[in-house]
Amino acid sequence: MIGVMQGRLLPKYKGRYQAHPVDYWQEEFDIASDLELDLIEFIFDFNDADKNPLMHKCGLNEIQRLSEDYGVSVKSICADYFMEAPLHSLEPQVVEESQQVLRKLIINASSIGIRDLVIPCVDQSSLVNGSIEAFVKNIYPALELAEKYCVNLALETDFAPGPFAELLERFDTPRVTVNYDIGNSVSLGYDQEEEFAAYGDRITDIHIKDRVCGGGSVMLGEGDADFEQFFTRLSELDYTGPFIMQAYRDNEGVSVFKSQLRWLSRYLDETNR
Numbered sequence: 487m488i489g490v491m492q493g494r495l496l497p498k499y500k501g502r503y504q505a506h507p508v509d510y511w512q513e514e515f516d517i518a519s520d521l522e523l524d525l526i527e528f529i530f531d532f533n534d535a536d537k538n539p540l541m542h543k544c545g546l547n548e549i550q551r552l553s554e555d556y557g558v559s560v561k562s563i564c565a566d567y568f569m570e571a572p573l574h575s576l577e578p579q580v581v582e583e584s585q586q587v588l589r590k591l592i593i594n595a596s597s598i599g600i601r602d603l604v605i606p607c608v609d610q611s612s613l614v615n616g617s618i619e620a621f622v623k624n625i626y627p628a629l630e631l632a633e634k635y636c637v638n639l640a641l642e643t644d645f646a647p648g649p650f651a652e653l654l655e656r657f658d659t660p661r662v663t664v665n666y667d668i669g670n671s672v673s674l675g676y677d678q679e680e681e682f683a684a685y686g687d688r689i690t691d692i693h694i695k696d697r698v699c700g701g702g703s704v705m706l707g708e709g710d711a712d713f714e715q716f717f718t719r720l721s722e723l724d725y726t727g728p729f730i731m732q733a734y735r736d737n738e739g740v741s742v743f744k745s746q747l748r749w750l751s752r753y754l755d756e757t758n759r
Contacts, residue, residue: 488747488754489525490518491564491693491732495739503735504566506531506538512552517740519556521747527562527604527691527730530591532570540594550598561728562602562640562691563595572611574621581624588628596635602691602727603632604665607643613653614644622656632661640665640691644674647684654688664688667732669695669703672711682719689725693732694750703734706746717753729754 492506493499495517499507506529507514518526528549530538539545540563553559571584588603595603605625607613613621625639632639642665643650654662666689671681696709707713733746 487524487559487561487728488750489523489527489561489728489730490514490743491527491730492529493739494731494733494735494743495521497738498735504732505529506534508534508537511539512548515552515556515558518558521744523558525559525561525728525730527564527728527732528560528600530563530565530567532567535567535587540591546594546598553598560598561600562604562730563591563600564604564606565591566606569606569609569611572607572616572621573605573624574611574613574617576617581620585624585627588625589631592628592631592635592637595637600637602638602640602663602665604640604642604691606665607641608670609644612644618653618656622653626657629657629659629661633659637661638663638690642667642670642693644670646674646676647680650681651684654685662688663690665691665693667693667695668711668713668716669693669697669709669732672699672709673697673701675699678712678715678719682723686719686723689723690727692720692725692727692729694729695731695733705734705742706749713750713753 493504495514496507499505514526528540530540539549549560567587568584571580573581573584575581591603638661640663664685696704696706696711698704699710736742
């Protein structure tokens with residue numbers, strides 16, 4: 487299944503590169519349907535969190551209605567909220583509020599068939615210089631809910647393969663999984679073979695982008711990501727999860743997305759989407 491990160495097909499929300507487009511998010515379902523996409527991965531931001539449809543019954547109902555009307559499902563959430571309010575924050579009040587948000591997201595996600603909740607531990611919420619012990623301790627109370635409601639907590643980290651695998655081993659549940667971002671990995675200089683050997687069988691959600699090693703996002707095919715090797719390794723793992731295009735965007739979105747979707751189609755056709 488191929489999908490798009492929410493907002494990539496719409497004009498930027500308040501000039502932000504990635505954000506939940508408050509007040510006009512509904513428009514993306516029609517565009518995604520025209521492009522024959524299967525999915526939209528919703529974004530849950532820290533800013534305007536109370537306005538996100540994922541937080542309200544009426545919003546959840548609207549997501550479900552639009553999904554049915556346009557044949558475009560929502561099966562995953564990118565919870566950027568936890569970049570601004572990390573579960574391993576040094577402030578107890580931040581941790582408590584984030585735990586409450588996480589519990590509510592798990593329950594609400596399950597109610598509309600969402601199966602992957604991506605928790606980014608990168609940039610300002612990185613665990614590389616953060617407290618791994620605090621993260622493990624503070625996320626643990628949510629694991630029972632994740633198991634009960636069959637929602638994966640897909641971690642996105644900037645750890646090298648070995649330390650990431652060690653973190654995963656701290657959780658005695660299959661509901662803690664991996665969000666793999668091919669562009670971010672190549673930017674960090676990590677080796678795909680080592681990554682897949684370390685935790686390939688734990689990947690449940692994939693973000694598609696291209697980056698230059700040590701640099702930012704570029705058009706698919708113009709960076710250092712080895713897509714040939716990437717899709718070959720995935721086929722060996724029998725990966726059945728979504729491919730979410732989080733690729734380079736401009737101010738408007740659709741035209742640059744279409745050209746990258748065409749470029750990616752050679753690989754998607756081989757994997758039968």
